[in-house]
Amino acid sequence: MTFAEQLKQLRTARGYSQRKLSEALGMAQSRIGNYEAGLREPDFETLEKIADFFNVPLSSLIASEYGADRELVARVADSLHKNPKLCLLFDRTCYMDDTDLDAVLAVVNAITRERDPE
Numbered sequence: 854m855t856f857a858e859q860l861k862q863l864r865t866a867r868g869y870s871q872r873k874l875s876e877a878l879g880m881a882q883s884r885i886g887n888y889e890a891g892l893r894e895p896d897f898e899t900l901e902k903i904a905d906f907f908n909v910p911l912s913s914l915i916a917s918e919y920g921a922d923r924e925l926v927a928r929v930a931d932s933l934h935k936n937p938k939l940c941l942l943f944d945r946t947c948y949m950d951d952t953d954l955d956a957v958l959a960v961v962n963a964i965t966r967e968r969d970p971e
Contacts, residue, residue: 856914857891863907864889878902897944901934 854862864874864885871889875882880899887893895903904911911934912927933940946957 855891856894857889859914860885860903861889863903863909867907874906878906897933897940900930904934 864871869877871885872882875885878885878899884893888895900911900914904914910927910931912930915926915930933943946954949957
């Protein structure tokens, strides 16, 4: 089930119109409509808001679209949700080019090696 389908299912099962849900989440009704139509994808912060509002695990909103990678996506989503610093790091690296990502990975690997007992 896609995020769009899942959002619509949650909304209708709980008796919310798009207008009422948009008011509860503090966003335009058109955003909810675009999410449900699959025309727009929410950012991570919005996903967290939706998950919290419906009291469902964040991973359940996104993992269903990823098939075989569902377990990995669920684990990553839960980790990001639980750790604001990890979420910030992820947000900052999302749009980096390969050179910058290689530099970040080199730093992370160096830190990790320092902590790993050999």
